[in-house]
Amino acid sequence: MTTTLTNPIACWQEKYLTGNLQVDRQHQQIFEIVNALHEAVVARESIYRLQELLEYLATHTIEHFQSEESLMMAVDYPDYDRHKQNHDRLLSVVDSLLLQIHDCHTVTITTDITQFLTDWLTHHIKGEDRKMIHFLQNRAYSALCSNPN
16 A cells, blocks of 8 residues: 555654564554545545545554464563553544444544544554564573574
């Protein structure tokens, strides 16, 4: 979904890198979707286009969260429950918006929503995700050191 947007709200920066290539690529894709949604909101595109973008965001975000959660479970990450709860809260916001669109086709999606998504993503990446990846890297390093073969 790489497109050139004239009015991005979620600007990817190197400070959001976690050190895990797969996770970083997925984050960048989520940024692109949030930017496309923001652009559609600013351009006052149809509710059907907004619905399409929200569904795409939900699908991609679910896949990303499942990927992260699998990584955490594989190493028995101690903050798994709290991290998953954060994921679930974001998904409930997106699901709520989608339900409103499906039920009445009159929900108003504003730049406040895209700003919320941007803020949530950047805060979550810089805090929770970096902490999780750091734990994974330390666990992998410890495994290497304890098993030099």
